[in-house]
Amino acid sequence: MIKVEGLTKRYGRTVAVDDISFEVQKGQIVGFLGPNGAGKTTTMRVLTCFLPPTAGTARVAGFDVLEQPLEVKRRIGYLPESPPLYPEMEVREYLNFVARLKGIPKRDIPRRVEEVCERCAIGDYRDKLISKLSRGYRQRVGLAQAIIHNPDVLILDEPTAGLDPKQIIETRELIKGLAGEHTIILSTHILSEVEQTCQHVIIINKGKLAAPPDTVENLTRRLRGAESVAVEIEPRNGVPDAASAQRRLEQVAGVSRVLPRDGRDGRLLFEVESLQGRQVRAEIARAVVEAGWNLTELRPVALSLEKIFLELTASEQAAGGER
Amino acid sequence: MRNFLTIYRKELKSYFASWVAYAIIAFFAVVYGYFFYVATAIFVNQSFQSQMMGRGFPMDMHEWVIRPLMMNVSVIGLFVIPMITMRLFAEEKRSGTIELLMTSPVRDAEIVLGKWLAATTFYACVLAVSALNLVFLFIYGNPDWKPILVAYLGLLLQGACLLAFGTFISSLTRNQIIAAAGAFAACLLLWVFEWVTAYETAGWARVVSYLSVLTHFEPFAKGVLDSKDVIYYVSAIFLGLFLTVRSLESLRWRA
Numbered sequence: 001m002i003k004v005e006g007l008t009k010r011y012g013r014t015v016a017v018d019d020i021s022f023e024v025q026k027g028q029i030v031g032f033l034g035p036n037g038a039g040k041t042t043t044m045r046v047l048t049c050f051l052p053p054t055a056g057t058a059r060v061a062g063f064d065v066l067e068q069p070l071e072v073k074r075r076i077g078y079l080p081e082s083p084p085l086y087p088e089m090e091v092r093e094y095l096n097f098v099a100r101l102k103g104i105p106k107r108d109i110p111r112r113v114e115e116v117c118e119r120c121a122i123g124d125y126r127d128k129l130i131s132k133l134s135r136g137y138r139q140r141v142g143l144a145q146a147i148i149h150n151p152d153v154l155i156l157d158e159p160t161a162g163l164d165p166k167q168i169i170e171t172r173e174l175i176k177g178l179a180g181e182h183t184i185i186l187s188t189h190i191l192s193e194v195e196q197t198c199q200h201v202i203i204i205n206k207g208k209l210a211a212p213p214d215t216v217e218n219l220t221r222r223l224r225g226a227e228s229v230a231v232e233i234e235p236r237n238g239v240p241d242a243a244s245a246q247r248r249l250e251q252v253a254g255v256s257r258v259l260p261r262d263g264r265d266g267r268l269l270f271e272v273e274s275l276q277g278r279q280v281r282a283e284i285a286r287a288v289v290e291a292g293w294n295l296t297e298l299r300p301v302a303l304s305l306e307k308i309f310l311e312l313t314a315s316e317q318a319a320g321g322e323r
Numbered sequence: 324m325r326n327f328l329t330i331y332r333k334e335l336k337s338y339f340a341s342w343v344a345y346a347i348i349a350f351f352a353v354v355y356g357y358f359f360y361v362a363t364a365i366f367v368n369q370s371f372q373s374q375m376m377g378r379g380f381p382m383d384m385h386e387w388v389i390r391p392l393m394m395n396v397s398v399i400g401l402f403v404i405p406m407i408t409m410r411l412f413a414e415e416k417r418s419g420t421i422e423l424l425m426t427s428p429v430r431d432a433e434i435v436l437g438k439w440l441a442a443t444t445f446y447a448c449v450l451a452v453s454a455l456n457l458v459f460l461f462i463y464g465n466p467d468w469k470p471i472l473v474a475y476l477g478l479l480l481q482g483a484c485l486l487a488f489g490t491f492i493s494s495l496t497r498n499q500i501i502a503a504a505g506a507f508a509a510c511l512l513l514w515v516f517e518w519v520t521a522y523e524t525a526g527w528a529r530v531v532s533y534l535s536v537l538t539h540f541e542p543f544a545k546g547v548l549d550s551k552d553v554i555y556y557v558s559a560i561f562l563g564l565f566l567t568v569r570s571l572e573s574l575r576w577r578a
């Protein structure tokens with residue numbers, strides 16, 4: 001549905017997007033993840049034909065953004081970072097205007113406006129002035145605007161930024177509800193958002209792809225490669241103590257690191273990381289049992305996407321983000 | 324065509340959604356009324372005197388009332404036009420709605436044309452309201468309506484031309500105040516170009532004077548419709564609109 005090849009965008013001397021390539025298949029929800037200033041907005045603006053690329057190509061539904069912008073625009077619904085609303089208009093009037101702008105046949109307009117009002121739960125606000133709406137409702141009107149012409153592709157730039165937690169959940173549900181009918185790209189600098197809403201993730205940092213596009217699960221697995229295992233040991237009469245248990249675990253073949261964690265009820269908890277490509281669970285179990293200790297738990301720990309993200313991108317940026 | 328109408332209607336509606344529109348109309352009508360009053364007062368005075376001196380009463384009403392009035396009105400237009408155009412693109416750029424327009428399946432030229440024609444329509448309303456003053460002339464006198472019509476056509480053409488440049492200037496900035504100041508400067512420049520002929524008669528002075536919107540308005544004020552002046556205005560409108568379309572395109576490149 002979307003194919004980007006070698007896309008580069010420069011603003012004067014700043015390179016905002018540097019030679020990125022990715023593809024999005026029909027029906028996918030793709031999270032476009034990166035810290036502020038990574039180039040997410042810029043990439044989306046190229047896809048929506050708002051900005052031309054400096055180099056490379058971008059195609060939407062087979063149409064090139066430079067050569068056939070009108071065809072691309074017909075197939076795209078776009079919600080920019082700040083919803084493009086006219087405060088002096090009423091909600092219905094605004095949606096009517098957008099519907100005409102998007103080329104919806106005149107007789108279908110009232111029906112489509114009703115449909116999107118319902119979809120985005122703004123039916124009760126149809127006759128309100130947009131300037132009188134709260135931030136959350138403006139965002140919904142922005143979404144309604146983006147889907148009014150039933151576009152193949154939806155491009156949402158930080159759709160939950162600036163909303164309160166309740167509104168964030170509602171917006172996410174709304175977006176998930178739109179999946180299936182539309183191919184969706186949404187950008188965010190919040191990891192949990194990708195984990196919760198998207199199947200696929202594209203991670204971008206300083207204008208470059210930080211990892212090849214992949215499913216959220218695959219990415220987790222691929223980075224996991226090295227296994228991470230939580231080991232819980234119950235000491236009897238103070239044996240073993242934390243230090244000797246840790247020493248013993250470190251001696252197991254294939255273990256790269258042992259990190260002490262806070263165990264409950266006096267039990268000892270460690271997170272054991274293996275070397276790349278080694279399965280160490282069986283070895284650990286044997287070592288603990290042979291030492292005559294009580295193994296109360298042994299379970300693989302998934303690296304959260306958050307961790308992956310920290311590993312992929314400069315950690316100080318992620319930590320210093322506005323989260 | 325449909326896209327152009329969509330933009331046009333939205334723009335026209337948003338003019339009348341704001342009190343500023345009515346303020347402009349009122350301001351224009353009041354200043355117009357003042358100049359109208361002055362012109363008729365002089366006219367009445369003069370004709371009274373000429374009658375006393377035994378000359379025929381009916382002095383040329385057009386020459387004495389309409390023409391000076393129109394010359395003044397065309398100058399008021401210079402002040403009103405920046406207020407009409409300042410919002411057009413600057414506000415869309417500031418609020419980000421330009422992203423909606425430019426990512427919709429609409430051509431840049433349709434956006435520009437729709438906005439400019441809405442501005443021109445609004446200006447036509449301003450002129451129409453002010454023209455109510457003239458009703459008095461028809462009640463108490465019997466002026467020839469054809470030259471008045473020509474003068475009004477001139478006002479409209481001059482306005483449309485300045486509005487095109489104002490639209491262009493509005494597309495250069497995201498700040499309405501700067502857009503207004505820029506448009507005012509441009510209007511002023513196109514106006515004062517006429518003055519050079521007052522103290523300079525060389526070839527270049529005539530070229531500069533030719534560029535002045537006021538030079539081309541004078542014949543209209545006299546009630547003379549000359550294709551040369553119409554061509555000047557129409558090509559100036561084209562130039563202004565063309566520049567605006569280019570500016571939108573470059574907006575994409577500069578972003």
Ligand SMILES: Nc1ncnc2c1ncn2[C@@H]1O[C@H](COP(=O)(O)OP(=O)(O)O)[C@@H](O)[C@H]1O
Nearest residue numbers: 011014016035036037038039040041042043578
């Ligand atoms: N109009 C612009 N002019 C100059 N630089 C810009 C412009 N827009 C964005 N940039 C720069 O491009 C980079 C990427 O910006 P952006 O695409 O907005 O990132 P994101 O949306 O991921 O936060 C940033 O370094 C930003 O400063």
Ligand SMILES: [Mg+2]
Nearest residue numbers: 040041042081
């Ligand atoms: Mg952004």
